Amino acid sequence: MKRNSRLSLALHTLSHMAGEPGRVRTSADIADHAGTNPVVVRRVLGKLREAGLLRSEKGHAGGWRLAKPAQSITLADVYLALDESLVSGPASEAEPGDCRVEANLQARVTEVLDDIEASLVARLRETKITDFHPSSCSYCGT
Amino acid sequence: MKRNSRLSLALHTLSHMAGEPGRVRTSADIADHAGTNPVVVRRVLGKLREAGLLRSEKGHAGGWRLAKPAQSITLADVYLALDESLVSGPASEAEPGDCRVEANLQARVTEVLDDIEASLVARLRETKITDFHPSSCSYCGT
DNA sequence: TAATACGTAACAATTGCGGTTGCATTAATA
DNA sequence: TATTAATGCAACCGCAATTGTTACGTATTA
Ligand code: FES
Ligand code: FES
Numbered sequence: 001m002k003r004n005s006r007l008s009l010a011l012h013t014l015s016h017m018a019g020e021p022g023r024v025r026t027s028a029d030i031a032d033h034a035g036t037n038p039v040v041v042r043r044v045l046g047k048l049r050e051a052g053l054l055r056s057e058k059g060h061a062g063g064w065r066l067a068k069p070a071q072s073i074t075l076a077d078v079y080l081a082l083d084e085s086l087v088s089g090p091a092s093e094a095e096p097g098d099c100r101v102e103a104n105l106q107a108r109v110t111e112v113l114d115d116i117e118a119s120l121v122a123r124l125r126e127t128k129i130t131d132f133h134p135s136s137c138s139y140c141g142t
Numbered sequence: 143m144k145r146n147s148r149l150s151l152a153l154h155t156l157s158h159m160a161g162e163p164g165r166v167r168t169s170a171d172i173a174d175h176a177g178t179n180p181v182v183v184r185r186v187l188g189k190l191r192e193a194g195l196l197r198s199e200k201g202h203a204g205g206w207r208l209a210k211p212a213q214s215i216t217l218a219d220v221y222l223a224l225d226e227s228l229v230s231g232p233a234s235e236a237e238p239g240d241c242r243v244e245a246n247l248q249a250r251v252t253e254v255l256d257d258i259e260a261s262l263v264a265r266l267r268e269t270k271i272t273d274f275h276p277s278s279c280s281y282c283g284t
Numbered sequence: 285t286a287a288t289a290c291g292t293a294a295c296a297a298t299t300g301c302g303g304t305t306g307c308a309t310t311a312a313t314a
Numbered sequence: 315t316a317t318t319a320a321t322g323c324a325a326c327c328g329c330a331a332t333t334g335t336t337a338c339g340t341a342t343t344a
Contacts, residue, residue: 060312061311101274105274204341302328309321
């Protein structure tokens with residue numbers, strides 16, 4: 001993966017949370033485990049909060065936790081929360097122009113890409129975030 | 143589209159060529175029509191030549207033309223010629239690490255993305271580059 | 285021999301993204 | 315109440331990828 005570092009971070013974090021749902025984690029903890037920066041973590045997790053997957057609390061004993069049962073969260077929920085659109089990028093902003101080929105191509109390619117995007121989401125919906133954490137891990141102490 | 147400007151340029155050019163297969167076009171002509179630069183055109187079309195879709199000739203009356211019947215060229219041929227991989231970017235180069243979640247996620251996501259990539263190619267293979275040029279166009283004089 | 289077109293390398297300009305710092309705000313706690 | 319510890323957010327830096335541009339060598343034709 002290259003352009004999915006946000007998605008990777010989100011999935012990685014949620015999967016760990018699914019393995020120990022009660023625990024509250026700070027963005028510093030998460031960043032440390034993921035090898036990145038607390039601000040980056042808050043940026044990404046903020047999107048997940050907007051989508052209703054996470055809750056965050058400020059202040060002394062604050063941090064992040066799941067906002068709903070881990071069993072009810074699928075990879076598609078995470079993917080959609082980030083509205084990344086892996087396949088169908090934003091439609092080309094080329095001016096209308098006089099060339100019909102341009103418009104015809106645009107229409108056809110967009111059609112195919114939208115279909116593929118829908119297939120992708122459907123496939124992602126088949127897997128829950130609870131499917132990745134091992135029953136025990138000495139590294140994260142579960 | 144945003145990150146497919148190469149693909150757009152390739153499809154646009156090939157579709158026009160399909161509408162008037164005999165004509166030889168210079169990279170300057172093509173660049174002018176596509177609103178870009180001759181060098182950019184040669185870069186992109188060079189990949190299509192490597193894939194056997196186009197032929198180019200140097201010298202005074204040189205330029206670009208189709209290397210095979212337009213009917214035999216599909217969108218998939220063009221897409222594959224550019225090896226862009228719209229969906230499944232290069233596998234993450236994260237170190238193995240001690241975290242099982244990481245590896246499990248990577249495996250699953252890669253699996254889904256590879257499937258989707260294959261579906262995309264299959265869909266693109268359904269459409270030929272002859273499907274876009276109108277029967278007559280005053281702008282390009284056909 | 286002059287003109288034309290590709291092939292390629294090198295470089296500039298732009299863009300997007302992750303990372304970083306700084307600070308305001310909020311909440312628990314000594 | 316003062317301190318500590320956490321998120322929220324804005325601003326900026328640096329890196330990498332992409333596109334655009336210039337320059338020059340090579341090949342082909344008139
Ligand atoms: S269809 Fe593109 S210029 Fe005629
Ligand atoms: S599974 Fe990731 S640290 Fe234990």
